[in-house]
Amino acid sequence: MAARSADETLLARALVEIPPSDALNEQILDAAREQFVTFGLRRSTVDDVAKRAKVSRVTVYRRIGNKDGLVSACLLREYRRFVADVDEAVASLPTIEDRLVAGFVAVLKHIREHPLVGGLLRLEPETLLPFLTLESGPAFVAMREYLADRLRHAQRAEGRPETDPTPVAELMVRITVSFLLNPVSCFELDDDEQVGAFARRYLVPLLSVR
Template identity: 30%
Template sequence: MPPATTDTTRERIIDAAEECFARFGVAKTTVEDIAAAAKLSRATVYRSVTGGRDELILAVVVRDLSRFLDRLAERLRTERSVSEAVVEGTLDAVTYVREQPAVAAFLVPEAAGHMQAAVAQGAEHVLAMCCDYVRPHFEQAQRLRMLRADIEVEGTVEFLFRIITSLIVMDRDRDAAGLRRFLRTYVVPVVTGPEPGEGATAPAAPRSR
């Protein structure tokens, strides 16, 4: 039987790391745990992943993020308006992280230090990857004047991810309908500007009888 390729071995290790992080938590998972779950020696793990556990943390995050962004890109292609794309994309992201133990494990307090150390090394890569997924949709929306002309993709992605993170960390028990109302009222106008017909004059209040 031919030996496993480097890429195959690395994927096997990342699979094992994802399983261990979900089972034991990021802070308590060791390289030995990951090697055992992958049925590989610790030396093989270190040869395949030279950055050790921090590199594996980032690898798991990036792979999960890629899966989500694939689905988000498909969702953006089907949404009829930028406003709904922002609302539904944000809602999807919040729901996804809350429901994925492997991702949610990185957000618990005990994991925060490890997560920050790992992601700090690849933050620009992660941001660039997110921007690459949404850039075509944002650029098209700007050409169609459905998006503010003065905003940049990178800044918009950072803004939306900060919103997503805050919604995950500070859950105010809003249901999906309440979260959609919040996003349409406070987040969408920042990205799209006023809806057509808004801004110049406010609708007249109904006269009292």
Template identity: 25%
Template sequence: MRERILDAAEYCLVESGYNSRLHAVIAERAGLSRPTVYKYVGDQSAIFEALFQREISRFFAVLDPVLRGHDQLQAGFVDCVVFAVGYARRHALLQKGLRDDPAVVVPWFTVRAKPFIEVGAEFLVPHFERMLTPEQLASVSPRVVSEWAFRLIASLITTEGDVDTADEEALRQFVGGLPAVMFVPSADARVG
């Protein structure tokens, strides 16, 4: 029943947007009563959260084989970010929300992101642990790498910048170049 309601909610949000009388249109689309929609998914905020949770689970299912194909962190990290940004750009519901109702969607990638960072860590940490050498594991936390990936993906999805995120090669070069920028020796180290 819950999946039926969420399917209807996804359809209604893509068709009508985030500000419609959501429960009424979901109930009509699903062939249920409004009280049944409330019973199984709750208020509008709960519907959005349930849809985000479901979509993240779906995303991880398709990301898993991408990450399993890597045994080195940098290549795995770059592919993870590039894949996630591409997936988000093709996701009709997410794009509709970002375009038409960013005030509803963007908080899930910013001030309300903590639960998704946690879910992401549960999924990503074992992959990143596998990709790190024992020496790297001694100095790098896979959980930090996971959170960094989420924050980078969220930023690339929600904000425009100089990199064209629709151009996979440009995005790959941008993300692949980040470690080099992060580990530029300090001015003191270059002088000596």
């Protein structure tokens, strides 16, 4: 349980920490990502990662840590990339409505297509599902607050009266997780255009709810 609690704080850390640039660390984390995508977490060892990275086991321990540290560092980097992708998708858009739609499209697309998340759901769903459901509290709150902060920033940029965007942000997170866990739906969400139309029809109106 302690290991899971630590992992659940990764997203919160990803939103505020800026890691130092280190080519060797990146080489090791690239190898770890490839290993975890291919074989999952349970079947992977520090030795496996070291071989892929073409470094010694001692180097992995010295630079990153044990297996738990390796998993945490790898996931933390993926979370940072996720945040950067969403920010880039909405940065140039002029209205909060456009940003909400583009942000929802980016969030759902990233999670659906992410090789590590998708790989873990396929190879060992029992490892990942708790973090998306019953034990996802801290990560859920961190993502909700991240999205709410971006919506709040858009309100200010347009000079709109500030309203609390937290409910809309929470619905975005909950809907995304729901579609990830169970893609069977009466909504057609097979491509970005359909996802965007869904967001514009069902999520954008929530911005006007007081």
